[in-house]
Structure formats: C-alpha cells, structure tokens
Amino acid sequence: xxxxxxxxxxxxxxxxxxxxxxxxxxxxxxxxxxxxxxxxxxxxxxxxxxxxxxxxxxxxxxxxxxxxxxxxxxxxxxxxxxxxxxxxxxxxxxxxxxxxxxxxxxxxxxxxxxxxxxxxxxxxxxxxxxxxxxxxxxxxxxxxxxxxxxxxxxxxxx
Numbered sequence: 001x002x003x004x005x006x007x008x009x010x011x012x013x014x015x016x017x018x019x020x021x022x023x024x025x026x027x028x029x030x031x032x033x034x035x036x037x038x039x040x041x042x043x044x045x046x047x048x049x050x051x052x053x054x055x056x057x058x059x060x061x062x063x064x065x066x067x068x069x070x071x072x073x074x075x076x077x078x079x080x081x082x083x084x085x086x087x088x089x090x091x092x093x094x095x096x097x098x099x100x101x102x103x104x105x106x107x108x109x110x111x112x113x114x115x116x117x118x119x120x121x122x123x124x125x126x127x128x129x130x131x132x133x134x135x136x137x138x139x140x141x142x143x144x145x146x147x148x149x150x151x152x153x154x155x156x157x158x
Contacts, residue, residue, distance in 0.1 A: 012121075013047040013113040020139060022109055022128035028097075031088035032063070032113075032121045037071040037079050042121055044071075047113055054087060054108035054125055056098055061087040063110065063123065087123065100127055 018024070034042075041047075052066040063085040070078040089097075100106050112124040131139070 009112075009114040009116060010045075011112055011114045012042055012045055013049045015049050015052070015109065015111055017050060018109045018111055018126065018128065020136065021131060022107065022126070023131055023135070024111075024126045024128050025106070027111060027124055027126040028089065028093060029122050030061075030125050032123055033086040033088060034068075034121055035079050037074040037077060038068050038085075039121060040074070041068050041071040042113075042115070049110045049113050049123075052110055054110065056094075056101065059094075059098075061089060061094055061097065061108070063087055066110070066113075087125065097127060105129075 046069045048067040052063060054061055054063055056062075065082060066085060067081055068079070069081050097108060101108065107128050107130065108125055109128050110123050111126050114122055114124075116122050
C-alpha cells in the first residue's frame with residue numbers, strides 16, 4: 001500500500017473549545033476572501049477564531065467575529081479587525097451546509113485557520129451540533145481518565 005504524503009500546514013489559529021462545546025459531524029476546507037493587510041497580518045501569525053462562527057446571508061457564507069489584528073505597517077489602508085469575511089465554497093457544499101443548518105438546527109464553526117502548501121489562506125469549518133451539559137461532563141471524564149491512565153503506565157514502566 002502506498003502511503004499518503006503528509007501535507008505541511010502552517011496553523012495560524014485553532015478553535016480548541018469547538019471540540020469541547022460541539023459534536024463535530026463533518027468538516028470542510030474553505031477559502032477566505034481577504035484584503036492585503038489581512039494576509040500580511042496572518043503571515044505574522046496573528047489571528048483568533050475562538051469566538052467566531054459562520055452564517056448564511058443572501059445565499060453566501062460569511063465568517064463572523066474572527067479577529068485578525070491590524071497590520072502594523074498598514075497605515076490608512078488597514079482593514080477592520082472584526083469585519084465579515086466571505087468564505088469561498090462550491091455551490092453544492094454551500095447548499096448542503098445551508099440545508100443542514102436550516103433543517104437540523106446545526107451550527108457552522110471554524111476549527112483551524114492555516115496556509116496551505118501553495119500559500120493560500122484556508123479555514124477548516126465544521127458542521128456541528130451543540131453538546132448538552134451532561135455530554136460535556138462525559139467528555140471531561142474521558143479526558144481525565146486518559147491522563148490518569150497515561151500517568152499510571154509511565155509509573156509502571158519506570
């Protein structure tokens with residue numbers, strides 16, 4: 001069997017709370033429509049997508065509340081840090097996401113913001129369902145048990 005090549009990505013921002021607060025059902029890579037100073041600010045590895053989400057407005061998908069700080073040398077041509085940014089997807093993918101959000105009450109959350117090997121800014125978005133409090137407790141219990149198990153194995157191997 002031929003191994004798949006490992007794709008190198010420079011991860012700029014990651015939404016670590018998304019996997020705790022949401023049950024991730026499907027993830028998709030989307031492009032971002034950015035202005036020049038946003039790209040330069042991202043190349044300096046400054047971004048925050050922790051509180052952001054995606055929503056449909058006028059049959060287009062937009063990234064809401066993502067924070068890309070102003071570029072230091074951008075002077076008067078700088079961008080607004082929390083502006084709406086258009087997500088670039090194929091029509092079939094957008095239709096599928098729109099139907100899932102409308103019919104099943106799901107949410108679209110960003111997971112990672114990165115540059116692909118060609119140097120294009122991409123964002124990994126996920127179709128997710130919000131977890132209830134008991135589901136979050138179960139996730140936390142599994143994580144704690146995994147840590148405890150690893151600690152016990154390390155002690156036994158010494």
